[in-house]
Amino acid sequence: MYDMTYHRPASLADAVDLFSHLDEPSYLSGGHTLLPAMKGRLAAPAHLIDVRRIPELSGLRAGADVIEIGAATTHATVAASAELGRVLPALCGLAGSIGDVQVRHVGTIGGSVANNDPAADYPAAVLSLDAVLHTERRRIAADDYFAGLYTTALEEGELLTRIVFKVPESAGYAKFRNPASRYAFAGAFVSRYRDGRVRVAITGAGNAGVFRWTEAEAALQKRFAPDALSGLTVDPDAMLGDHHAPADYRAHLVGVVTRRAVNATGSVDIR
Missing domain, CATH: 3.30.43.10 (Uridine Diphospho-n-acetylenolpyruvylglucosamine Reductase, domain 2)
Known part of the structure; x- marks a missing residue:
């Protein structure tokens, strides 16, 4: 240092x-x-x-239609929220799957989303749950926020204050983890809305960071079942590749974890 x-x-x-x-x-x-x-x-x-102890940036409120979480709220707080668990248990499960207990009691949702680490869990939830990200200056739709590896739409000095998620009819999250680092080789958050829309967001795998898998969304809107994804694949050339997991393996995992997320609707599947 x-x-x-x-x-x-x-x-x-x-x-x-x-x-x-x-x-x-x-x-x-x-x-x-x-x-x-x-x-x-x-x-x-x-x-x-250090913004972790600023009262305006902490707290959680879960309503019937939206969930608001302050940017400095820890993963442990999200994971343990009974209020959130009644509305969106998959988000509690995602938070409870991050790192280990020490990480969860220090790490915050805002820090995760602001840095847009390609293997972070929360970006998949933000994108799948059609969230709106609030800063001290403006509001940013999730589809306009993520701009590539470690890159977001945040301007110099702009600070996330809270994230507002839309409550779906059902949702599930699944990931396949590196057993050493516990970061996801691939993770999928799947949300199904009352109007029939489905949003599928993939983290850990894409070489441009988190992304929506629109082909899977279209298939699941026709029939919301794991086997509706049969035959669908993502392009290995668009996947990260390293000595831990080559690009073609990550491409395969995207299909695996997305089917598991559909099957785990209402919870989390972590392997």
């Missing part, structure tokens, strides 16, 4: 003001993407602005 100055503002206004006046600042939430990047000398902010 290297020298830096740590700041812990008490309010959203204070955080935004700090960012606007400091040289080379960065917001810090859970830190599970930023801190490893700093250790590897891939990022070198001179000032860290």
Whole structure:
């Protein structure tokens, strides 16, 4: 590591003001993407602005039609919410599947979504659940938010404040994990809405990050069953490939986890 100055503002206004006046600042939430990047000398902010304890950024409200979650809300809080569990248990299950217990008590939904790590779980839920992302400046639709690996529509200094999810009729999440890192080789969040729409979002596999699998959506809108996806494949050339999992293997896993997500509607399938 290297020298830096740590700041812990008490309010959203204070955080935004700090960012606007400091040289080379960065917001810090859970830190599970930023801190490893700093250790590897891939990022070198001179000032860290910790937003985790700002009251305006925390909290959760689950209604019949929408769910609102503050950006600084931890994975553990989402996983344990009985209020959310009654409305959308698949989202609780997703949060409870992230990393390990230590990660879940520090990591935040806003940090995960703001960094758009290609193997993160929450981006699949944000995209599948047709969410709206709120910042201190504006609202951004999920379909307009994700812009590639570690890239989003957020502008310099723009801070996520909360995420508003649409409540589907049913939803399921499934992923296949690297047994060492516990990150997903491929994960699928499937949401089915009362008007017949289906949204399928894939994380962990795409070489441009999270994406909607529109061919699967069309098939499931005709018949919502795992075997409706028979014969469908994603292009291996559009998949990540490394020594852990080559691109063609990840392409195969996309089909596997999407069928499992349909079958696990209302819960999570983690293997």
